Amino acid sequence: MPGGKRYEAIVIGASAGGLHALFYILEHLPEKFSLPVIIVQHRMAEQHELLEELLQSKTGMIVKQADEKESIEKGIIYLAPPGYHLLIETDRTFSLTVDQPVSYSRPSVDVMFETAAVAYREGLVGIILTGANRDGAAGIKRISDYGGFTIAQDPAEAQFPSMPAAAIATKSVKKVGTLKEISFFLSKIPEV
């Protein structure tokens, strides 16, 4: 549990139904949440900045699309741009690529999670929310392999259960919880 551990970043993967789940999580983040939050939400390439605007309306933290080579800063919520994979470098900057979609998705949760796992190791919390595919399952396993903490939304609560269920099936998820429980966990992460 959060206790004495020093987490350095939160990564979140969501697909179908993700908008409302993300609304809930962002609305319930502590006001001065001190970690970067990096999100991959599947969406159409044509949607541009719509998701950013919607999420910004739910939080006082800065919400922005991740730029290539941008340094990852505390207290900012980053979103993977539509049509690009988001990768995290070990110097904690972002890279973007237009490599083939993974699990039919670009951005793919797996790609972001797998690179985040290497960059943050035990300092990482990975969260899988609702979705109708299995993107993120391999990424959750990688985060766990590197000592990070892994959470899946309770499939019984998720609007689309297959994504969290696929993550749980890897046996690498440490905590299964409702949005309320996930928010409670996040609110207990100590200030850094």
Added chain:
Amino acid sequence: MELDNGAFRNLLKAVHSSYGYDFTGYAEASVKRRIIHYMGMHRINELADLQSLILRDENIFRDFLQELSVTVTEMFRDPGFYKSLREKVVERLATYPFIKVWVAGCATGEEVYSLAILFKEAGILDRSVIYATDINQQSLQIAKDGMYDASSMKAYTGNYQKSGGTGSFSQYYMSKYNSVMFDRSLKQNIVFSAHNLAMDKAFNEFQLILCRNVLIYFNQELQKRVLDLFHGSLCMFGYLGLGNKESLRFGAQQRSFEEVDRKERIYMKIK
């Protein structure tokens, strides 16, 4: 799986000294991901094993090179970019008696044919030469052939229309079984050749350079080098078009360019 950093650097060094391809200026996370993918596919467990395989057999190296250079592309990708070219750039280009264009990192050619169509519709293709370059020989061959999967044409037609194309997209190609072949009149003024942005020099002076979705794969130093190369290869008031998430941020010559279309990443050299 994690790649040991020392072994990773050794591999890139060995590839560079044995085959002359320098990948040391690439953004690491992506190259590592491609290497892990390649090793997984061929059941290679250690980077050192991969290195000796590559050094022993040039065919394996070619295959590996194919994995490293990501040639994913489409026609009229980001239609807004092409629309902006039509509206803000083509008219100025038309004032030149002879137009030279460089498409750097052209992959399998879809972008080049898109540009050729746009030039044809603007009536300037006949007096243009488009140099299309890439490091990937295999993809250059596909680009030269100009033959693509028929199943992509529906999406490309949509992109074409969104880019401001008013003709019928299908007039530009012939369908054959499940493929389409782009018209010879489009190819006449295109020169395809190998060029490595990480190592090779300038080779001409251009009125327009497109280099889209290539810089994102490079680190800051290499981006800077390549932007210098483009600056040196453009004539005064020449245009540079980058990918949707790319910018001049890391170039030393930022102030030598003016923004023509900020959102679509089109710039003009002003000094």
